[in-house]
Each structure stands twice: as C-alpha cells, then as structure tokens.
Amino acid sequence: MLGLHRVTEGNVAVYYRFGALQNVTKPPGIHWKLPIVYDHHLVQVTVQTDEVQKIPCGTRGGVMVYFDKIEVVNMLRPSSVVSTTKAFGLDYDRVLIFDKIHHEINQLCSRSTLHEVLVEKFDQFDDILKETLQKDCDTFGTGLDIIAVRVTKPVIPEKIRAGYEAMEVEKTSLIVSTERAKTIEIEAQTEKRKRAIEAEMAAEVQAIRNQQMVLEKKTRQEESRIENEMVLEKEKAAADAKYYSIKLEAEGNALLHTPMYVELQKAKSLAMNTKVYFGEKIPAMLLDTDRSADAAAPVSHAMACGARIPIGKDGHGEQRGGSSESCDATSE
Numbered sequence: 001m002l003g004l005h006r007v008t009e010g011n012v013a014v015y016y017r018f019g020a021l022q023n024v025t026k027p028p029g030i031h032w033k034l035p036i037v038y039d040h041h042l043v044q045v046t047v048q049t050d051e052v053q054k055i056p057c058g059t060r061g062g063v064m065v066y067f068d069k070i071e072v073v074n075m076l077r078p079s080s081v082v083s084t085t086k087a088f089g090l091d092y093d094r095v096l097i098f099d100k101i102h103h104e105i106n107q108l109c110s111r112s113t114l115h116e117v118l119v120e121k122f123d124q125f126d127d128i129l130k131e132t133l134q135k136d137c138d139t140f141g142t143g144l145d146i147i148a149v150r151v152t153k154p155v156i157p158e159k160i161r162a163g164y165e166a167m168e169v170e171k172t173s174l175i176v177s178t179e180r181a182k183t184i185e186i187e188a189q190t191e192k193r194k195r196a197i198e199a200e201m202a203a204e205v206q207a208i209r210n211q212q213m214v215l216e217k218k219t220r221q222e223e224s225r226i227e228n229e230m231v232l233e234k235e236k237a238a239a240d241a242k243y244y245s246i247k248l249e250a251e252g253n254a255l256l257h258t259p260m261y262v263e264l265q266k267a268k269s270l271a272m273n274t275k276v277y278f279g280e281k282i283p284a285m286l287l288d289t290d291r292s293a294d295a296a297a298p299v300s301h302a303m304a305c306g307a308r309i310p311i312g313k314d315g316h317g318e319q320r321g322g323s324s325e326s327c328d329a330t331s332e
Contacts, residue, residue, distance in 0.1 A: 002035040010046040012081055014090075015039070021086050025078070041090055045078045047147065050093050052101045057109035057154075059117055065154040067105060072097050072133065073147040080143020087140070096137060096144060104132050117154060118164065125151040 006029070007013045013026040016039040026040075033040060055067040074097065076084060088095045108128065112121055130149040137144040156164070 003032045004030060005033060005040055006030055007042060011042040011044050012078055013040045014043055014081060014085055016041070021082065023082055025081055043076070043081050043085060043090065045076055045081065047073060047075045049073050050097050052098050055102055055105050057106045057117075059109050059112060059114045061113055063114045063156065063160065065109070065114070065117060065156050067152060067154050069152045070101055070105070070129070071148075071150040072101065072129075073149075075145050075147060077143040077145065080141075084142045084144065088142070092142070092144070096140075096142060097133065100133055100136060101129065104129055114156070114160070118156065122151075122153070125149075 005013070007026055009028045011028065013031065015022045015024055015026075015033065017037060019039075022038075025043075031040075050072045052070045052072065053068065055070060056064060057067070058064050074093070076092075084092050108121075108125065109117055126149050129151065130146050133149070134146040137146065
C-alpha cells in the first residue's frame with residue numbers, strides 16, 4: 001500500500017505534486033496519496049530547540065573568540081507552514097535561525113571590545129538576539145515564534161584567558177575589600193547610631209528624673225503650705241476664741257463694775273484689814289485721796305457709833321464701834 005502514510009503527533013504533512021508544493025496540509029493520523037504523483041514531508045509545529053555550534057567572531061580589538069553553543073527555542077505556527085516552507089524550504093530554520101545567528105553574533109562582536117563581550121555586554125546577548133530574530137521573522141511573515149535564546153560563555157585564547165582570570169581575581173579581591181570596608185563603615189555607623197540612641201535614652205531618663213524631682217519638691221512644698229495653713233487656721237481659731245473670751249469678759253466687767261460695785265469692793269477691801277481704829281475718823285495715811293477719806297467717813301462713824309462692821313473671812317466675825325454718846329451728837 002504505497003499510497004498510505006502516517007503523520008505523527010506534533011507534525012503536519014505538506015504535499016508536493018510533481019515537485020510543486022500544494023496548499024494542503026494534513027494533521028496527525030493515517031492518510032492516503034497517489035503514489036508517484038504526490039510526495040509528502042513532515043514539518044514540526046511544536047516547540048523545538050535549534051543548537052548553533054562553534055560560532056567564531058572577532059572583537060573590535062581583533063581578538064578571535066568562539067561561542068561554543070547558542071540555543072534558540074522556537075515554534076512554527078501550523079497556519080504558516082505552507083507559506084514558510086514555500087519561501088524558505090523545508091529547512092527554513094537554517095536560513096531564519098542558524099545563518100541569522102552567525103550574522104548577528106559577528107555584528108555584536110565587531111562593535112564591542114573583548115571586555116565588553118566577556119563581561120559588560122554578555123548578559124545582554126540573549127535578549128538582543130531574541131529581539132533581532134523575532135523582528136526578522138515578523139518582517140517576512142514566517143509565522144515563526146522565537147521563544148528564548150541562550151548564549152554560552154565565549155572561548156578566548158589561553159594567554160588572554162589567564163590574564164583575565166588574574167584580573168578577575170584582583171577584581172574579586174578589590175570587591176571583597178570594598179565590601180569589607182562598607183561592612184566596617186556600616187558597623188561603625190550602626191555603633192554610632194546605637195550610642196546616639198543610648199545617649200538620647202539616658203538624656204530622656206535624666207529629664208524624667210529631673211521632672212520627678214521637681215514634682216516631688218512641689219509636692220513637699222504643697223504639703224508644707226497645707227500644714228502651715230492648718231497651723232495658721234488653728235492658731236487663728238485659738239486667737240479668735242481667746243479674743244472672744246476676753247471680749248465677753250470685758251463686756252461682763254463693764255456691766256459688773258458699776259460705781260456702787262466699785263465702792264462696795266473698796267469697803268470690803270478696807271474691812272479686810274485686821275486693825276480697827278476707834279475715833280471720829282480714820283487716819284489720813286490709810287487713804288490715797290480725798291474721795292477715799294470721804295468714802296471711809298461713814299465707816300468710821302458707823303464704827304464709832306457701835307454699828308456692826310463685817311470684818312471678812314479672815315477677820316472671823318464682826319467688830320462693834322464706840323460709845324453711843326458721840327454717835328448721838330454726830331447724828332444731831
């Protein structure tokens with residue numbers, strides 16, 4: 001059965017009639033064709049990886065380097081199989097990927113120094129190649145999608161490689177020293193900030209203590225003021241009570257000490273004397289003023305007339321006066 005053929009999964013079949021590509025594709029499965037008249041070929045339409053190997057390029061300084069391998073991950077859309085195959089053949093990736101990679105790598109190397117190829121621009125090669133390949137595929141309408149590009153590190157001459165290794169060692173040492181210096185600086189700044197924070201905390205604590213001391217002093221002053229006010233109020237109350245007592249006593253004395261009461265007290269005071277003088281009048285030496293003599297005359301007259309004169313508590317009883325004859329004469 002020469003007319004039967006099988007299309008595997010991940011591929012589509014394109015057909016040639018007497019060498020002319022037909023606008024017909026077949027999906028995976030068993031299909032039949034006219035022998036001798038039709039030929040068929042399988043075209044992969046799933047993700048595939050093309051490896052471009054041993055790519056030489058010369059740098060701007062004239063040094064030849066080699067890229068051991070560049071991988072291009074791509075996929076051809078099924079709808080573009082016929083057009084792409086017709087334009088670029090069944091090996092469309094040879095033209096669109098392999099040859100293009102060689103061209104673009106040489107362009108990149110010729111515009112860059114060895115140091116740029118090895119170090120500065122190397123990390124950009126993947127994105128540059130991917131963008132360039134996709135742009136060309138879109139320009140020609142191939143329906144080929146460039147998914148990713150991976151570029152390996154280039155191989156350089158041994159002498160240059162040794163120099164670069166030594167330079168990288170020195171550079172690494174410099175980086176280590178620089179990072180160490182940064183670390184020391186950071187540690188110093190950290191210690192400085194730590195001490196500043198501790199100083200601020202100590203100052204805040206001292207300020208709180210000072211404030212506490214001020215509050216304690218104010219509290220003690222307030223307590224002392226309250227105690228003084230209490231003592232003052234107490235003394236004032238005592239003084240007011242004493243003043244009120246004296247005032248009442250003075251008012252009582254003012255009411256009690258009438259002229260008659262004063263005269264009576266004088267008489268009682270004179271009567272307290274244990275000596276009794278008989279006669280018409282009391283000696284003048286016992287009296288201070290004429291008024292006293294006048295006040296004592298009735299007493300002397302009473303004593304002379306035989307009247308009872310109270311002697312007082314200390315005199316024990318009464319004293320009687322003189323003869324009645326003189327009293328009668330005096331009364332006449």
